[in-house]
Amino acid sequence: MLDYEHNFCRTSVMKMQGVKGTRDFYPPLMAVRNFIIDGWKAASLRNGFVEYDGPIFEYLKIFQLKSGDEIAEQLFNFTDRGGRSLAIRPEITPTLARMVNQKINSLPKPIKWFSVPRLCRAERPQKGRLREFFQWNIDIIGVDDVLADAEVIYTTVDYLREVGLRHHDVQVKISSRKLLATGLTNIGVPENQLDSLYTLLDKYTKLPRETFKEELSKQISNSVIVDKIVKLMGSTAVGEACKVLGLNSDVNCVQELARLYDILGTMGISQYCDLCPSIVRGLAYYTGIVFEIYAIGRELRAIGGGGRYDNLLGDFGGPDIPATGMGMGDCVLEILLREKGLLENAPAALSLDDFVVCLDSQFMTKAVEVTARLRMAGLASGFSYKGGSLKKQLKEASSANAKRCIIIGAEYDNGELVVKDMATGKQETVSEGRFWADLESRKG
Amino acid sequence: MLDYEHNFCRTSVMKMQGVKGTRDFYPPLMAVRNFIIDGWKAASLRNGFVEYDGPIFEYLKIFQLKSGDEIAEQLFNFTDRGGRSLAIRPEITPTLARMVNQKINSLPKPIKWFSVPRLCRAERPQKGRLREFFQWNIDIIGVDDVLADAEVIYTTVDYLREVGLRHHDVQVKISSRKLLATGLTNIGVPENQLDSLYTLLDKYTKLPRETFKEELSKQISNSVIVDKIVKLMGSTAVGEACKVLGLNSDVNCVQELARLYDILGTMGISQYCDLCPSIVRGLAYYTGIVFEIYAIGRELRAIGGGGRYDNLLGDFGGPDIPATGMGMGDCVLEILLREKGLLENAPAALSLDDFVVCLDSQFMTKAVEVTARLRMAGLASGFSYKGGSLKKQLKEASSANAKRCIIIGAEYDNGELVVKDMATGKQETVSEGRFWADLESRKG
Numbered sequence: 001m002l003d004y005e006h007n008f009c010r011t012s013v014m015k016m017q018g019v020k021g022t023r024d025f026y027p028p029l030m031a032v033r034n035f036i037i038d039g040w041k042a043a044s045l046r047n048g049f050v051e052y053d054g055p056i057f058e059y060l061k062i063f064q065l066k067s068g069d070e071i072a073e074q075l076f077n078f079t080d081r082g083g084r085s086l087a088i089r090p091e092i093t094p095t096l097a098r099m100v101n102q103k104i105n106s107l108p109k110p111i112k113w114f115s116v117p118r119l120c121r122a123e124r125p126q127k128g129r130l131r132e133f134f135q136w137n138i139d140i141i142g143v144d145d146v147l148a149d150a151e152v153i154y155t156t157v158d159y160l161r162e163v164g165l166r167h168h169d170v171q172v173k174i175s176s177r178k179l180l181a182t183g184l185t186n187i188g189v190p191e192n193q194l195d196s197l198y199t200l201l202d203k204y205t206k207l208p209r210e211t212f213k214e215e216l217s218k219q220i221s222n223s224v225i226v227d228k229i230v231k232l233m234g235s236t237a238v239g240e241a242c243k244v245l246g247l248n249s250d251v252n253c254v255q256e257l258a259r260l261y262d263i264l265g266t267m268g269i270s271q272y273c274d275l276c277p278s279i280v281r282g283l284a285y286y287t288g289i290v291f292e293i294y295a296i297g298r299e300l301r302a303i304g305g306g307g308r309y310d311n312l313l314g315d316f317g318g319p320d321i322p323a324t325g326m327g328m329g330d331c332v333l334e335i336l337l338r339e340k341g342l343l344e345n346a347p348a349a350l351s352l353d354d355f356v357v358c359l360d361s362q363f364m365t366k367a368v369e370v371t372a373r374l375r376m377a378g379l380a381s382g383f384s385y386k387g388g389s390l391k392k393q394l395k396e397a398s399s400a401n402a403k404r405c406i407i408i409g410a411e412y413d414n415g416e417l418v419v420k421d422m423a424t425g426k427q428e429t430v431s432e433g434r435f436w437a438d439l440e441s442r443k444g
Numbered sequence: 445m446l447d448y449e450h451n452f453c454r455t456s457v458m459k460m461q462g463v464k465g466t467r468d469f470y471p472p473l474m475a476v477r478n479f480i481i482d483g484w485k486a487a488s489l490r491n492g493f494v495e496y497d498g499p500i501f502e503y504l505k506i507f508q509l510k511s512g513d514e515i516a517e518q519l520f521n522f523t524d525r526g527g528r529s530l531a532i533r534p535e536i537t538p539t540l541a542r543m544v545n546q547k548i549n550s551l552p553k554p555i556k557w558f559s560v561p562r563l564c565r566a567e568r569p570q571k572g573r574l575r576e577f578f579q580w581n582i583d584i585i586g587v588d589d590v591l592a593d594a595e596v597i598y599t600t601v602d603y604l605r606e607v608g609l610r611h612h613d614v615q616v617k618i619s620s621r622k623l624l625a626t627g628l629t630n631i632g633v634p635e636n637q638l639d640s641l642y643t644l645l646d647k648y649t650k651l652p653r654e655t656f657k658e659e660l661s662k663q664i665s666n667s668v669i670v671d672k673i674v675k676l677m678g679s680t681a682v683g684e685a686c687k688v689l690g691l692n693s694d695v696n697c698v699q700e701l702a703r704l705y706d707i708l709g710t711m712g713i714s715q716y717c718d719l720c721p722s723i724v725r726g727l728a729y730y731t732g733i734v735f736e737i738y739a740i741g742r743e744l745r746a747i748g749g750g751g752r753y754d755n756l757l758g759d760f761g762g763p764d765i766p767a768t769g770m771g772m773g774d775c776v777l778e779i780l781l782r783e784k785g786l787l788e789n790a791p792a793a794l795s796l797d798d799f800v801v802c803l804d805s806q807f808m809t810k811a812v813e814v815t816a817r818l819r820m821a822g823l824a825s826g827f828s829y830k831g832g833s834l835k836k837q838l839k840e841a842s843s844a845n846a847k848r849c850i851i852i853g854a855e856y857d858n859g860e861l862v863v864k865d866m867a868t869g870k871q872e873t874v875s876e877g878r879f880w881a882d883l884e885s886r887k888g
Binding site for chain 2: 016017018019022023024025026027030031033034045046047048050051052053054055056057058059061062076077078080081084086088095098099101102103108110112113118120122132142143145147148150154158161263266267268269316317349350351352365368369372373375376378379380381382385386399400
C-alpha cells in the first residue's frame with residue numbers, strides 16, 4: 001500500500017485541522033467547558049428557571065425576520081435536498097419566540113426558561129469571539145414589571161458571584177431603551193431614525209471618538225443634536241443624562257430605572273450594578289431595561305448582556321406578551337476566569353473512586369472481575385491495560401485521581417487484597433470476602 | 445401598524461415551525477434528554493472514560509475520506525465566505541481520529557474517551573431516526589487486546605442496566621469482522637469484494653429474504669457461494685457459522701471471539717450478550733469484533749453498536765494504532781425507555797427547595813429579599829409573580845415541586861414567617877431572625 005497515492009493521501013490528511021474559529025475540546029478544555037456550563041445550569045435552577053432547547057438549525061427566514069442586517073450576514077446557511085433554506089442558529093431567541101408562540105395557550109405563565117445552546121456565527125474569529133460557542137440564555141416571559149428584569153440581573157450576578165467573580169471584578173451596566181427613546185425624541189431625533197442610531201450608539205466604546213462623531217453626523221445633520229448625543233454617551237449618571245436629554249425625574253422611564261435599582265438593592269447586589277446611560281445593546285428588538293456585563297479594568301468585550309423585548313413575540317406572529325432576558329457566551333467569560341485563576345476550581349476530567357492494580361498476569365481475570373463489581377456497585381473504577389510495576393500502576397492511579405487502590409498481588413495466593421488509601425498512603429490487607437462485605441455494608 | 449403587509453407577515457410567521465426531523469425540547473422533553481445524557485455521562489465516568497468534544501462542523505472532506513458513499517449523501521454541507529466546503533457532523537469518529545492524530549505524541553495511552561455529540565443527518569426522518577440527534581460515543585484507543593472490546597461492551601451494558609433495562613429487554617449481538625473476512629474468503633469471495641458485501645449483509649434483517657438473495661446474486665455470480673452466505677446469515681451460533689464457512693475452532697478469529705465471551709462472563713454480563721454471526725455493521729472501517737444492541741421482541745432499529753476499527757487512525761494520516769468503540773443514539777433508546785415506563789425515573793424539570801409565598805403586597809419587597817437570600821445560601825427558590833390567595837400560591841409551589849413554603853402574611857406584622865413542609869403539610873411560625881440563624885447552622 002505504500003504507493004505514491006497512499007503517501008500523498010497520508011501527507012494531506014496529516015495536516016487536517018479543525019476549521020478556524022472552532023475549538024477541539026480535548027479532555028482538559030472539556031472539563032473547563034463543563035465547569036462553566038454546569039455553573040450556568042445550577043444558577044438557573046437555583047433561581048427557578050427550567051431548561052429548554054431547540055434544534056441546531058432552523059429555517060433561514062426565522063433568523064432574517066427580526067434580527068437586522070448585521071445578524072443576517074453572520075449565518076451559516078445551506079439548502080437541504082428538498083430545497084429548503086436552512087441555517088445554523090446564531091442565537092436562540094428566534095427559536096424561543098417560535099416555541100413559545102406555538103404553545104402559547106398551554107404553557108403556564110410566567111414562563112421562566114433557560115438554555116445553553118451551541119451557536120455558530122459565520123464571521124472572522126477574534127479574541128473572545130469564535131465561530132462556534134456556547135451561550136447561557138435566561139428569559140422571563142409574561143411579566144411586564146421591572147421585578148422580572150431585576151430577577152434576570154440577579155440570576156446573572158448569582159452565577160458570577162458563585163464562580164468567584166467579585167464586584168470589583170465585574171460590573172453590570174444598566175440603562176433603558178425607553179429612557180433613550182423618550183430622551184432622544186425629546187431633543188429632536190425623528191422616531192424612525194432611532195433603530196439605526198442605536199446600532200451606532202452601541203459601537204460608541206469600540207470606535208475612536210472622532211470616528212464616532214463623524215458617523216453620527218452622517219445620520220444626524222443638526223450639529224446641536226449631535227453634540228448632545230456625544231455628551232449623553234459620555235455621561236456616567238442618570239441625572240446627568242436626563243439633564244442632557246431634557247427629562248425630569250418624574251418621567252415614567254426615569255422612575256422605572258430608579259425602581260429597578262431599588263429592587264437590586266433589596267436583592268443585595270447593588271455593588272455589582274451601575275446605572276450607565278450609554279449602554280444601548282446592538283439588537284433592534286430591545287424595548288426597555290437593557291444591560292451589559294463587563295470585566296472591570298480589562299479591554300474585553302462584554303461578558304454578556306440582555307434586556308426587555310416586549311414586542312418580539314408579537315413580531316414572530318404571537319400575542320403581545322412582555323419578555324425580558326439575558327445571554328452570556330462562554331468565550332470572553334473563559335478568558336476572564338482563566339486570568340483570575342478561577343478555572344482552578346474546575347473538577348478534574350477524571351476522578352476514580354478505585355483503581356485496581358494487578359501485579360501478576362495470572363490474576364488479570366480477577367482484576368477485571370473486581371473492577372466490574374466495583375462499577376456495578378456504583379463506584380468509578382479502572383485498571384491498567386499496560387500493567388507493569390506497582391510504582392507504575394500507582395502512578396497511573398494518581399493520574400486518574402483515584403481515591404483508593406485495590407492491589408491484587410502475592411497476597412491473593414491467600415485470597416487477600418491490599419487496599420491502599422491514596423490520600424493518606426495507609427494500606428491494609430483484607431480477605432476478598434471481607435472486602436465485598438464491607439462494600440455491601442457501606443452501601444446499606 | 446395593522447396594515448395589509450403586517451397582517452400578512454403575522455399570518456405567515458404564525459405557521460412557522462421547526463424543520464421536519466428536528467425536535468423542540470420543551471421543558472418536559474428536555475428533562476428526558478437530560479436524563480438520558482446524564483446517565484450516559486455517569487456510566488462513562490464510572491467506567492473510567494474522560495469526556496471530549498469537537499466542533500459541530502468540520503471540513504467536508506474529513507467526512508468524505510473514509511465513511512463510504514452512504515454517509516457522504518447524508519450530510520448537511522455548506523460553503524463559508526472564504527469558499528471552504530464545510531459540513532455539520534453526522535458522526536464524531538472522523539473528528540476523534542483527527543483530534544487523536546493531531547496530539548498523538550502527547551496524549552497518554554491508552555486513550556479512553558467519551559463524548560455525547562449533537563449530530564445531524566440530511567435524510568428523510570423515520571421512526572427512531574431523525575435529522576438531528578444525540579449520540580453517546582465511547583472509545584478505547586491503543587489496546588489491541590479483546591479486553592478493550594469487552595470493556596466497551598461492559599460500559600454499554602452498565603448504562604442499560606443502570607437505566608433499568610434487563611437482559612430480557614435488551615440484547616447485545618456480537619460477531620467478528622475477522623471471522624467474516626477469513627470465512628468469506630475461505631468459501632471463495634474475492635477480498636476486494638468484501639466491503640461492498642458487508643454493506644449488503646448489514647441490510648439482511650431489513651430486506652425481504654428474496655430481495656436479499658437477488659441483491660446478493662448481483663454481487664456474487666457463483667450460486668454455491670450465494671447459498672452459503674444465505675445459510676451463514678441464518679445461523680445463530682458460532683459453531684454453525686464456522687461450519688458453513690469451513691473454519692475450525694482453532695482459527696485465531698474464532699478463538700478471539702471465544703475469549704471475548706469468557707471475559708464478558710467474568711464481568712458478569714453474559715446474560716446480556718449473544719454471539720450472533722450475522723451481525724456485520726454497515727460502516728466500512730470495522731476490522732474485528734463488532735456488535736449491535738437490540739430491544740428484544742421489538743421491531744426497532746438497533747439501539748446502538750460498535751466494534752474494533754484498527755486502521756482508521758492510520759487512514760486519517762496517523763500511526764497504525766488499534767481502536768475500539770461504541771455509539772448509541774438517543775432516538776431509539778427514548779422510544780424503548782418510554783415503552784418500558786423507565787422515563788418515569790427522570791427527575792422533574794424544576795424542583796425548588798423553597799417557595800416564598802407573599803400574602804400582602806406591602807411585604808413583596810421582603811419576599812424578594814428572602815428569596816434572594818435563600819438563593820445566595822444555595823437553595824433553589826422562587827416566588828409568585830402573580831400573587832393571589834394562599835391556595836393559589838401553594839398550588840404554584842406544588843407545580844414547582846417545592847419542598848418548603850416560606851409564607852409571609854399577617855404574622856410578619858410581628859416579624860414572623862410561617863414555614864410549611866410541603867411533604868408532611870406541617871407548618872410552624874418562626875421569627876425571621878431565628879429562620880436565618882437555623883439556615884446558617886444547617887449550613888455549618
